[in-house]
Amino acid sequence: MNAPGEGPILEAPILEARGLTRRFGGLVAVDDFSFTVREGAIHGLIGPNGAGKTTTFNVISGFYAPTAGQVLYRGRDISGRKTSALAAMGLVRTFQGSTLFQEFTVLDNVRVGRHLSAGAGFVSRLLGADRASERAADARARENLAFFGLQDLADEPVSNLPHGHQRMLGMAVALAAEPSVLLLDEPFTGMNPEETRRMMDLVRRIRDRGVTVMLVEHDMQAVMNLCDIITVMNFGALLVEGAPDDVRNDPAVIEAYLGAATDNGAGHAA
């Protein structure tokens, strides 16, 4: 963990990709990509649209098996393991866009998030003997909501929530799983500047609780302000890695984003 006020002390690698490759048919979405995330860091992963960021998250979190290469978590090879098993090891991701249990209440969403810590046997659930552990899970779920200022919305159906709140709820669900490493895919998308500022603050607080954060984000100002280290990828491969100030001024990065901007007619680079 890091001592408060001294900035992050970058520790041993907690997450590592080695020569990670993922093909879809002829398309190489992630191409021999390597990086290292240190424990206690807020690590940015950026790149133009279609660079392979979400695919990288999908491979790390076990949704896709890598075509080649390895993912190491605390030094152990975890490539190809089940998503749920990885979550149990402390590796939890959020989704690009609002992926929630839309038909549930806000609280029930977070209660599902507490799946791993609210264990009880089949028979005790049948007999209602899980009441104590469920009550504890409930209380913790409400704490998770309160962390994001959503406690008053606990009994609302998710579909009533504005977009910004849905994004926060997505993080609350992930945090309820008590991760050691949290992978955030575009957490600030669709948020207004005020919400973004609040979310950045929350991400820092999550890190200060001892959670390592890796995040994909197109809001460059947010990324530059928040991250200790930034990995830039382009066409599935590593382009540059470094501190925010180095990355910001790197000609290759500017070139990649400008290239993408002229290709798309509009870029995300701020």
Next chain:
Amino acid sequence: MPEPAGAANPENSVWRIAGRLKLVFLFAALAVLPYLLSYSQQEIAVLLVVNVLLVCSYRLMTLTGEWSLGHVVIMGVGAYASALLSKRLGMPVPVSMLAGGIVAAGTSAILSFPLFRMKGFYFLIGSFAAGEIIRLIWKRFTDPFGGPKGLKRIDAFPDIDTGFLSIDFYEPVNYYFLALVVVSASLFVLYRIERSRIGLTFHAIHWQDRLAESVGVDTFRYRTLAFVIASFFAGIAGGLYGHYVGAVNPTRFGVDQMVYVLVWAIVGGTATFHGPILGVVVLTVINEIVLRGLGLDTVRPLIYGAILILSVLYLPDGLESVGPRLRAWVQRRRAGPAAAGGGAA
């Protein structure tokens, strides 16, 4: 979602008492019912009670979002297993019924390995194929399954004779009460499962399996769990059926029977626990009273098809949505004049 499993709704004691009272009335009515029926109607009532368990167990499986076409075959697995275990091994019928449920559950546990590699439409087709394979096995292996003719003279449920009280389960009334007890107990278990965190997890997998998986839910395990529980109770329903009718054969568990289960579930609605019960009860009543009365029971599949289409078009949320809709309508009617009247308090 009308019944958020284990939802955080306040436990209002007045409503709970009202709910309990309703249940008491329901059971009182169910206890009186067979005495109002003719002999042949009593026989139908027995099968109806068995079908309630069949369709309710089916609904538990659908909570995870997967619809199977093999459920009736799984019921058959329970029926065959219980019949054979009592006939060949001399197992007492109550025990063989339980064992039939366990064999059905075990069968689906094995089937879940190939089947849950698939989702949605592919799962549907896969479950159909698996069911047909099981039916082929029954047809092909005359020993012990009796081939296309199936098993006959299945042991009856043993009479209870305690001297002053003797119950002969050959009588439909008595078997009706037996089935009622077994099915009520089973429904209670199914209800408890759905209201527990297990039910919440099933629903979660249905709505967003990727999100559920990402917070540590082993979706394969939970889909299997739903399948196995549903199959256990389908197997129990099969045992109740087999030992009552006294004969089972592969045709009885064919795809047309599966279609009936689907129609009951869809017409009743699967969002609530009672939806499928409504479906099977209403359609059975229509079937037995209206169709039989009009002499139309030969065109039953046609009429069922028409009912299915009509209900999908005009009642997409099923019969279970009729009550709440009526209530909302009455409330609006009541609120309407009051709001328009304004003024007096």
